[in-house]
Amino acid sequence: MTLSIFLLPWFFVLSVQSRNYSTWMADNALLLSSKTLGSICLAATHNSAAYNLSNKVINTEAHESSFATFYSNLNNIANATGRSSDQLVRLFTAGIRAGSECTTKSIYSQLTDGNRALDLRLSVFENDIYTAHVLQGPSLSDVLAQVWKFLHATNGEIVFMTLGHPYGFNRTYIDRLTLLLDPFVTSGLAITPVAYPNDLLSYTYGQLVSKGHSRVIIVIDDTINPDLKSFFSTSLYSPPDGGSHKLYGSYTNTNNIDTVIDHQTANYAHARKISAPAAMYMTLTPTYNDMISIIVSTVVADFHPLMRPLVLAGLRAILASENMSDIDLTCTSLSDIYLRQNMISRRTSILTTIQSTSLSLTKNSIFLIYTDFYENNRDIIDLAISYSLI
Template identity: 25%
Template sequence: MIAVQFGLGLEYDTGYQPSVAMNASGLAVEVHQSEGASSKLWSRVGRIEGLSVIWGPVAHFDEGEPAHCALNNAGVVVEVHASNGFLSSGLWYHVGSASPSGIEWGGSNKYDSGAQPAIAINDAGDVMEVHKSQSNSGLWYRTGKVTGKTIAFNSSVSFGNGSTPKVALNNQGTVVVVYQGGGSDLLYAVGHLRDGKQSFGPARSYDQGAAPSVALSDDGLVVEVHESQTLNGLWQRVGRVVGDSIEWIGGATEFDNGAKPSVAVSGNRAVQVHQGELAARSLWSSVSLLADRAKWMENNMPVLGSRRLGEIVMSASHDAGMYEGNVAGLTQNLDMYDQLSYGVRYFDLRPSKFINDFYIYHGFAAIRGPLLSKVLDDVAKFMSEGHRELVILKLSHYSSLVSEAVDLAGKATKAILDVDKPDLSLFNQMVYRELANLVESKIGKWLVKEKAEKPLRDLSLAELTQNGGRVLVVCDGGYPLDIKRDGLWVYRDWQDGDANKGDLIVYDQYSNTTSFSDMQSDQFKNFKEYTGKCKSVDHVCDMFLLSWTLTPATAVWLYSKEANRELAASLGTLSIPNSHKQIVNLLYVDYVQYSRATDIALLLNHLPGFAA
């Protein structure tokens, strides 16, 4: 299903209540009010490049309360705002011409009285304006037509009660209005504009929150963003217009912190801008692809099918199973099913045996996450839906709480373990067999088991998935060599002395720092020097993993935010392939969805419709 994932934005200015618009040529327009007590209104243009907005200089164009803008494919931009001051209630508009060099605005024209205006325009020059009454909660709309640098508005029509209305209009004349009703209820209404006349269906409640914004594509795809009703979270959701209603695709998901979000769509991209969280007056923006991430391999098999693993870019999840459990070790907040649905295809899983169960852990076996069986059940759930995707599970860092207690204390005791009947066995071959049995019992029907005449690294994606979706399980250490199990392959790191024994060899070198700039420099240096050969043996290395992670003792979320915000823009400065004709294969991150790693992978794979 088509979904949006804006992730964490990048700061681009200071100000208050930004509004954004974009068109099919990748041109973006933004307007906002000055920070502080100033009533100055500012505008700028930018261009969408990959998953970034390259903003041009800002220009002052008027005075007033927060402005709202819209843009069509002819470069016609319209803007509305309210008069400045508590006692003023005038509503004003501008019409301008937008180009990469800036906006040529027409004059300021008063058209009504009210507050909180918003506007939309389509390629025919039809406009739809909405606003709130200056004295009560009544909501009003006006239709109109752009002629030159003016708008011929029709009379105002009442359509409901609420606040902060926003509107979207497409080239089929479909209109979507969203607004905040009583309390924290968010409502929408779908209408149709015909010959300058507007008709709305009934208002429908769809969520809880504040300050909603909406965008609408020509094929009826709806993208909505809003604030949390209490805290400072920002939320996104997608739906599709059906008649006079919207069929929402899943629920709302959080993408950043902040306030007063605004959204626009065109083609297969959406852009959002918002104000910083709490009292901050910083302005932030980000871009999302509109894509079916759950089926990104399957949907692009004509292009990807002939590629081998070393020729494909994937999003990768660091400590993928640490989405619940001990808060000190959390590195993700999506469970495995949701990570798979988001498009992650490489998972770092670290199993630990505790009493009679296997858990996922991080750092120390006592820092436990979910049961491994639960993680594998999520994989089975995703694969059972019929996705023709290749999923890679890397099992490594085998441990047990008992073995760590022995290492640390020299003995295992009931007091250390705080259990009635402690299992004093260390992680050994018997425990590995139990692990292998668990994997087989949960996802055996999807395991890559075909022992082809050519090595795993030489199999194409189409060959690996010729019988449907498959899970490639690779295991580190000596166990997979000593205990042969069909469906469990040998993993090796690039620097291992016996790397040539690996069925899958990955360059995986983390930077071991909490400094983003140091991590970025180190990872980029690693990639620039990567030759596609192993370090210690004369053998090909299959995949390069960009370890875009910081390594604090705890509070991974706080440290991951800067790295995730910067991933797309940073990769835009990196030459791929490098001078050795190698590419980045695995984008390895914490809190994967906030980094937009799957969208970046789609662009780096140079898939049709997703030009970088």
């Protein structure tokens, strides 16, 4: 292990005390100037626009059968409980919201708080493009307006923005996507493949931030990328990287912290083996049993205590054909799962332990650190910044 690892705790505490999170890159421009983008570490919000989700469900057919069964039986549940269908939809979506929202902060707040990478999931809905996480989120135009505002409010910051998980797109909406993104390109705020044709992560901060302006890197799912000269490809720059060896990583599809540790440790080791910057995921994913438990607990809690056993029995009967495990009424939200697994308080120590397994850390080797609920503890943002300044 190099000296930088031993000095990191001292440097970490000293620098945090006087840090301006909204301008941390510009404030350290001299130090970052000769660093390649891949050796700068960016805190990334997972499902960045999964906040203030609406009551409108998008793409239920893409989810597990138990989820669709529950949704399709809302009228039966309404008849059995005496509630209106509208009331049941409200409770159903409130449960989905509790299990799907990954942050309480707006995109602009995420950026001013020091995050520099965004993960946006796009869905076509009601004749427009929205962000979504089961439920409809903010419109893409609203999200992009917040990014635009941040870029114009700062100088020397770089935002890495991925647009993925597309649903419902056709040529009409790909053209709509082009119109929404075009101002970033024509204004020169977008870092583009035509201007930087080599490995994006090999360019230095000084090369990417022209004339001190803040800039954005836009990475788009290959199936909806409207212009490969203007926008980077997810197959190259969104982990897992499809074998390009430019960026390596993948999220761990589990609600168990120990499984996350094992998988992310293996991912990091492989990234080091192929000499690629790593993308690390300090995230938990609710199982469908978790999601149904959250929804059921939300619905049941709205009834009079004397009615709850009857309502619960009815819900169990409706879901019996789905081979569901026992419903856990104590599971109330995604945040609750994080608390149960002690993820938020442990995620920094997990990452530092994983990285310390490297035999020779001569420079930072983590490019992206994805998290949910970063606002509960800015530890990941502080860690990412400290890694960037090694």
